[in-house]
Amino acid sequence: MNTMTETAALHASAEGAEPSAPSFRDALIASGILIDTGENGLYGRSQVFEDVVERLNVAITHLGADQDPEVLRFPPALRRTDFEDSEYLKNFPQLAGTIHSFCGNEAGQMRLLRCLDDAMSQSDDDRDPAWMEQQKPTRLVLTPAACYPIYPVMARRGPLPAGGHTIDVLSYCFRHEPSLDPARMQMFRQREYVRLGTAEQVMAFRQMWIDRGSLLVSLLGLPVDVDLANDPFFGRGGKIVADSQRVQELKFELLIPVANADGKTACLSFNYHMDHFGGIWKIQCDDGSIAHTGCVGFGMERITLALLKHHGLDVNAWPDEVRAVLWGDTKARVEHALAEARV
Known part of the structure; x- marks a missing residue:
């Protein structure tokens, strides 16, 4: 198991130095809010953590209720062929997670069991993964972003209605990005509103959600910092693609300090x-043109961690205004804020 804490890692790199203060990750684990599984970026969640996530979900629902979205929920896996068509592997092969399973015969099982016995006789960090040679790819992969299952489904329905279409989706997602930063989990939840329609409809949708997302974060007593961003494209050509994405202003992020007060995390x-x-899956608008798409993504774990970082690990001691938004009349408070801001 990879059980080194962030504090221990700092000690290992600076032997003989004075002990460091416990990190935010250490404090979360010590308080029981996150449960250490022994693997960096993979955590259990306590009742306290899940309660905050559920109440955030309620607030986000009220934030987008007037958009009359279609609510869809998918398991955290999608068809391998849809994943291949999405071109995700062209841009982010380092983040993808595939699902393998044993598909052999009895002789293969015996080889697997011998390899497994050998592995179990070794220490956790040095175990030989030879038993996995008996595994083969299945027809499923882990979902990298909540919106990905939507597009082939929409394509099969035929042309969009004249006003386009908006979908509310929530899913666990996977990205192979092990880290000591608690805000950089390998398995995490994304809540998204996804817009399909003309370029004008999608651009207006994105600006509306920049305003609404900023409004929600302000109601939660957190700092608001929206900035132009780019995705972590892979390889030598990745910088060219990222630069193009920034020039075209395709991606913005709302950034909040979480694990490190000097750094900012995209929440x-x-x-x-x-x-x-739209082009990959031939999703059409009502006039036959290729649909454009856009989305707003809420990092549910990251927003929860930001709240715990800025307001403290005792949720009962959070500011009254923040508790009123999450544990009070959430609907009324969100609707009042929307009406005042006119967004």
């Missing part, structure tokens, strides 16, 4: 995909 993202997904 919400506002994305315009142009006709990328």
Whole structure:
């Protein structure tokens, strides 16, 4: 198991130095809010943590209720062929997670069991993964972003209605990005509103959600910092793609300090995909043109961690205004804020 805490890692790199103060990750684990599984970026969640996530979900629902979205929920896996078509592997092969399973015969099982016995006789960090040679790819992969299952489904329905279409989706997602930063989890939840329609409809949607996302974060007593961003494209050509994404202003992020007071973590993202997904799956507007798409993504774990970082690990001691938004009349408070801000 990879059980080194952030504090221990700092000690290992600076032997003989004075002990460091416990990190935010250490404090979360010590308080029982996050449960250490022994693998960096993979955590259990306590009742306290899950309660905050659920109440955030309620607030986000009220924030988008007037958009009359279609609510869809998918498991955290999608068809391998849809994943291949999405071109995710062209841009982020380092983050993808595939699902393998044993598909052999009895002789293969015996080889697997021998390899497994050998592995179990070794220490956790040095175990030989030879038993996995008996595994084969299945027809499923882990979902990298909550919106990905939507596009092939929409394509099968035929042309969009004249006003386009808005979808509310929530899913666990996976990205192979092990880290000591608690805000950079390998398994995490994304709540998204996804817009499909013309370029004008999608651009207006994105600007509306930049305003609404900022409003929600302000109601939660957190700092608001929206900035132009780019995705972590892979390889030598990745910088060229990222620079192009920034020049075209396709991605914005709402940044909040979480694990490190001197750094900022993207807790919400506002994305315009142009006709990328519409072109891949031939999603059409009512006039036959290729649909454009965009989405706002709420990082549920990251927003929760930001609240715990800025307001403290005891949720009962959070500011009254913040508790009123999450544990009070959430609907009334969100609707009042929307009416005042006119967003």
